[in-house]
Amino acid sequence: xxxxxxxxxxxxxxxxxxxxxxxxxxxxxxxxxxxxxxxxxxxxxxxxxxxxxxxxxxxxxxxxxxxxxxxxxxxxxxxxxxxxxxxxxxxxxxxxxxxxxxxxxxxxxxxxxxxxxxxxxxxxxxxxxxxxxxxxxxxxxxxxxxxxxxxxxxxxxxxxxxxxxxxxxxxxxxxxxxxxxxxxxxxxxxxxxxxxxxxxxxxxxxxxxxxxxxxxxxxxxxxxxxxxxxxxxxxxxxxxxxxxxxxxxxxx
Amino acid sequence: xxxxxxxxxxxxxxxxxxxxxxxxxxxxxxxxxxxxxxxxxxxxxxxxxxxxxxxxxxxxxxxxxxxxxxxxxxxxxxxxx
Numbered sequence: 001x002x003x004x005x006x007x008x009x010x011x012x013x014x015x016x017x018x019x020x021x022x023x024x025x026x027x028x029x030x031x032x033x034x035x036x037x038x039x040x041x042x043x044x045x046x047x048x049x050x051x052x053x054x055x056x057x058x059x060x061x062x063x064x065x066x067x068x069x070x071x072x073x074x075x076x077x078x079x080x081x082x083x084x085x086x087x088x089x090x091x092x093x094x095x096x097x098x099x100x101x102x103x104x105x106x107x108x109x110x111x112x113x114x115x116x117x118x119x120x121x122x123x124x125x126x127x128x129x130x131x132x133x134x135x136x137x138x139x140x141x142x143x144x145x146x147x148x149x150x151x152x153x154x155x156x157x158x159x160x161x162x163x164x165x166x167x168x169x170x171x172x173x174x175x176x177x178x179x180x181x182x183x184x185x186x187x188x189x190x191x192x193x194x195x196x197x198x199x200x201x202x203x204x205x206x207x208x209x210x211x212x213x214x215x216x217x218x219x220x221x222x223x224x225x226x227x228x229x230x231x232x233x234x235x236x237x238x239x240x241x242x243x244x245x246x247x248x249x250x251x252x
Numbered sequence: 253x254x255x256x257x258x259x260x261x262x263x264x265x266x267x268x269x270x271x272x273x274x275x276x277x278x279x280x281x282x283x284x285x286x287x288x289x290x291x292x293x294x295x296x297x298x299x300x301x302x303x304x305x306x307x308x309x310x311x312x313x314x315x316x317x318x319x320x321x322x323x324x325x326x327x328x329x330x331x332x333x
Contacts, residue, residue: 082319089316118319125322132268172265172322198266 025052026244029066031096031112033058033076033087038109038221042072045221049234051241058090067244068105069096070237071112073165073219083126083168084114093119105243106213107150107236110166113215122208122215123177123186127170130198136165138229139218140192141204148188148207149243150214153235160189160232162218164196169217171199171206184209189216253297253305254330259318260290293317302329 028051030042039055046053054064058076063069076087087093093115100106100121108116116122129135143158145151154160173181178200181187189205197217205216220233261267267288274287295312299305309327318325 081316085316085319125319127266127322128268130266130268132272170266174321177321198268 024245024249025050026067026241026248027052027054027065028068028070028241028244029054029056029063030070030072031056031058031092033074033090035076035078036072036074036111038073038219041221042070042109045224045233045237046070046241048224049238049241051244056092058087058092061091061095063092063095063099065248067247068107068240069099070240071096071106071108071115072221073110073112076111076115079168082118083111084116084118087115088119097121100213103210103212104247105150105240107240108215109219109221110169110217113217114168116213116215121213122206123181124171124173124206126168126217127172128168129166129170129196134165134167135169135196136163137196138163139194139196141189141218142192143188144190145185145188148211148214150207150236150239151188152239152242159192160235161230162220162223162233164218166197166217169197169199171203171217173200181206188214253299253302255295255297255305255309256328256330257293257295257309257313257317258290258326258328259293259323260325261288262322262324265322302331305329
């Protein structure tokens with residue numbers, strides 16, 4: 001196991017979404033399952049936001065020394081059985097579960113969200129879209145909480161424009177679980193007026209009760225450049241970069 | 253020993269596939285009030301004792317074949333002849 005690289009790398013201008021003036025480039029793992037297809041975008045976005053992304057293959061039993069983990073979008077293991085159901089048993093996911101149990105920050109995007117739900121690291125389940133159609137478009141999200149570690153760059157009530165692209169994003173929780181989520185303030189982003197998949201109570205993003213694991217259907221990694229319509233995704237990915245930096249710089 | 257697992261969306265869970273099939277059946281003129289679509293898994297279980305086989309399949313359902321939040325399941329065992 002190598003030590004986290006925290007040395008200076010000159011030449012990269014500071015990017016929006018980063019509050020720290022530190023030049024350290026925190027390592028953030030991007031887990032690659034067979035069928036993950038947003039790896040390159042996640043990698044690029046993390047790089048732009050000042051991180052040093054490291055790809056971790058699903059068969060790897062250990063994570064390298066990283067400060068955060070991103071589970072990217074795609075169709076891990078072909079989405080066979082249920083989306084995310086097979087990926088949850090990969091060796092890398094056991095390592096991710098240990099990392100999360102140790103307080104490490106984990107962000108699941110789209111298929112990554114589905115994997116986290118199937119793995120029991122996040123509450124709830126994602127079902128086929130109400131329309132049965134694959135949706136691929138920008139949506140507006142309303143920030144419900146900004147006092148959570150992975151939304152620290154946002155403000156409550158803020159509207160974020162971030163694209164969705166999924167066939168199974170209809171979030172479901174039974175009445176008892178929904179009550180727990182509301183009581184614990186674990187619903188942190190909702191679709192604003194335009195629910196693309198029929199998800200319960202317009203839920204787009206939830207966190208675990210500890211707040212270090214977060215999953216969302218929209219794709220922040222596709223929204224880090226105004227040229228592509230929005231850079232609001234930087235606020236979310238920028239937060240995990242910051243948390244990773246803090247974790248790696250914190251005295252052991 | 254052969255085992256068949258039937259996995260169904262729980263009552264109250266939105267089943268858009270079932271809705272689409274129901275609408276198509278009505279379109280064809282069938283008097284259908286509801287259609288729900290589940291999944292059938294045929295298994296060949298390496299166990300001679302039905303009790304042991306059932307216990308194994310129960311574990312398979314709990315760990316992988318069904319998501320208890322949204323799906324229910326039934327297990328049927330058939331002794332090979």
